[in-house]
Amino acid sequence: MAEKKNVSRRDFLKTSGIAAGALVGGGIIGGVIGANTRQDTAAPSGGEAGQNGGAETTEPVRGLQFFKNQQEFAVLQQATERIFPEDDLGPGAIGLGVPFFIDHQLAGSYGENSREYMQPPFQLGEATQGYQSRLKRNELFRQGLQKMQQEAQSRFEANFVDLEPEQMDEILTAFQDDEVDMQAANAQFFFRLLRQATLNGAYADPIYGGNQNMDAWRMKGFPGHRPSYINEIESEDFVEMDPHSVGDMLS
Amino acid sequence: MATTLDKVDVVTVGVGWTGGIIAAECAKEGLKVVGLERGQERSTEDYSMVHDEYRYAIRYELMQDLSKETITFRNSRDQKALPMRQLGSFLLGEGLGGAGTHWNGQNWRFLPYDFEIKTMTDAKYGENKLPAEYTLQDWGITYDELEPYFDKFEKTAGISGEDKNPFWGARSSEYPTPPMKKTPLLSKFETATSNLGYTPFMMPSANLSEAYENPDGQQIAACQYCGFCERFGCEYGAKTSPEITVVPAARATGNYDIRFNANVVEVMKEGERVTGVRFIDTVTLEEFIQPAEVVVLTSYVMNNAKLLMVSEIGQMYDPETGEGSLGKNYAYQILPGASGFFDDQMNVFMGAGALGMTIDDFNGDSFDHSDLDFIHGASISMTQTGSRPIASNPLPPETPSWGADFKKASIENYTRTLSVGAQGASMPHRDNYLSLDETYKDVYGVPLLQLTYNFTDQDRALHKYLTERTVEIMQEMGAKTVVGRAPISDYDIVPYQTTHNTGGTIMGGDPATSVVNNYLQHWDMENLFVVGAGNFAHNGGYNPTGTVGALAYRCAEGVIKYSQEGGSLV
DSSP, X not given: OOOOTTHHHHHHHHHHOOOGGGTOOOOBTTXXXXXXXXXXXXXXXXXXXXXXXXXXXXXXXXOOSSOOOHHHHHHHHHHHHHHSOOBTTBOOHHHHTHHHHHHHHHTSHHHHTXXXXXXXXXXXXXXXXXXXXXXXXXXXXXHHHHHHHHHHHHHHSSOGGGSOHHHHHHHHHHHHTTOSOOSSSOHHHHHHHHHHHHHHHHHSOGGGSOSGGGHHHHHHTOOBSOSOOTTTTTOSSOOOOOOBOGGGGGO | OOEEOOOEEEEEEOXXXXXXXXXXXXXXXXXXXXXXXXXXXXXXXXXXXXXXXXXXXXXXXXXOOTTTOOEEEESSTTSOOEEOOSOOSSOOBOSTTGGGTSOOOBOOOOOHHHHTHHHHHHHHHOTTSSOTTSOOOOOXXXXXXXXXXXXXXXXXXXXXXXXXXXXXXOOSSOOSBOXXXXXXXXXXXXXXXXXXXXXXXXXXXXXXXXXXXXXXXXXEOOOOOXXXXXXXXXXXXXXXXXXXXXXXXXXXXXXXXXXXXXXXXXXXEETTEEEEEEXXXXXXXXXXXXXXXXXXXXXXXXXXXXXXXXXXXXXXXXXXXXXXXXXXXXXXXXXXXXXXXXXXXXXXXXXXXXXXXXXXXXXXXXXXXXXXXXXXXXXXXXXXXXXXXXXXOOOXXXXXXXXXXXXXXXXXXXXXXXXXXXXXXXXXXXXXXXXXXEEEEOTTXXXXXXXXXXXXXHHHHHHHHHHHHHHHHHHHTTOSEEEEOOOOOSOOSSSOOOSOOBOSSOBOSXXXXXXXXXXSBBSSOTTEEEOSGGGOSSBOSSOSHHHHHHHHHHHHHHHHHHHHHOSOOO
């Protein structure tokens, strides 16, 4: 099987133009888990060729399927990283590939709301009646990210991606508290969507492009796809296991 | 122009548990049965790569395509109902097996008190225990009358359990298979509830403790505790589902056909009889009429009610006058509970949908309500269903919902948190009902069903009382921090709560106040039967499927009897 470890972070660093130093952390994975204590350094030059026993490493090429504008994608990267930041437990949203996950989702049925009722008339209702906007998720994401950039300009006269972390948090909090005006949508709903999409990308099976190297599962102690726990279910002790992707079934 | 097909003895609308049971029983008796299923064929092979939380549990792979059809919703009559544009509060099913494919497998019999709730409540607490706007009524059948049908469903499904609950109705036989494994986490609940003087027992489970062959000769495998039940299909064939039991049993007779991609839009009628159904092939958009001697509505609560409404069969319920029965007594459930945060890591990701222990000390009328401002109660359970990482981010009080502290706390507590949950009964109320929407339509041009629903004072009082009990249990379990669920205010259709919707096509002993009799035969149209949780005159403190299964066997007996004798069965 092709080795897929640590792809997203390096690709991100190659393509995003954001200072690598800000992201290189201790990054010792597995403090909780014990298993797989591979040191996950983020340095672009930190090759791991030796780990594959000389086998050739094939890294999937990453790119954007929905976003056309790198600036918008960069805002998405930084916003998701603030929601799920890198810390001493392990990688954050960027290191896990979450922005790519969200981009790919926005290009498909999730972004197009293709299994949801989108017939008019559209009318604003009570909060208890749920989402009533005519906007599809991918339209809502673009508008929301553009608004974040506008907020950065109006509040700090800077690009969102150049803000200090605390300034980014201030803007995200303004969305969370519904203090930013959006068109045919509301900021609080967009924030909730962004937060949930970030968690989806962090913890979904890596077949979707996030949760790179299953590092989010390793942090959390979730073993992913395991066919059976019949031999462990009665264990008095916590059972530590290496995670598996459902994609392994095809290999 | 619609194409008229050859007439059959029985047509069912929908092929889940109820459609499958009707088909199996009628086909075994020699009746020619056709099942019309708007979704697609699926089987155990389709679930081989099902351990995918995002696809199945977050993006709802197995659920209804709302772009074609949804419902509209409002909290009260003075609001404008708007479409439920995205799934949330409850998850409507689609495809062979229906919700019986993606259920958890918690299999209960409603309590003797449930079936005679009006009579028993009045006798014990007087007629004014609840205000008059609570439209409480008996079901027109008793637990004892329904017991043989409960027994039959449990034997078909191979339910794993133990008869150790002093509060439920008498059983004519033991469970077909022994209870599931009592895990260390369940033992914590058992010890705590025993210490508090309650009577814990293993939850009756349709994830089978051992391999089983049912009376129809169908095989059900043993559960592997993989932790992917609710919202998923079972890749082992170890979670009892229609597509591995009653559907193959019906097909084996040679008297049963299922037509997929067949979306029924109307029940056809002539005088006081129905003549068949009209459906649209969702692939070709061709229209067909399937004539039948007997029509059985076996789709979900919502669609059974909608089909009667659009076909103008029965009298619509009017909340102003209280007259009419169609759409009346829609009920839901309320979910008291408590979370407990512990120091040690636990195997929360292992489990099965119905792996749990329960107490019924606060369910039904197990406890005295004389000094309480509500009736009924809830089963209180601790289940180990398999916590998954996208949905499970437990946070102690005062933790932010994103950012560095969120990440640390949610990761720390994922394997260190347990929950005790109650399924609270829901009493019917004058203002909670189903009707037809006047604005929004489905993709075939048929009006959407409209839901008018809010929680009631009875719900809020029950929720508060039961939450206090669950907090006490969690404290006794030794959690370092215990958080009870916040009091409920208005019903919100956005967050997932439960897919235990009931009512709208209720059963009863009086044609003026119910839609069907106790054979689930329509009061106005003797060759039309309507079966499912829509028949519940109120919702109890358990999952509905066991009771739905019993009603389906009762209904099948009615259909067979009607086919032989004709006329009203009561």
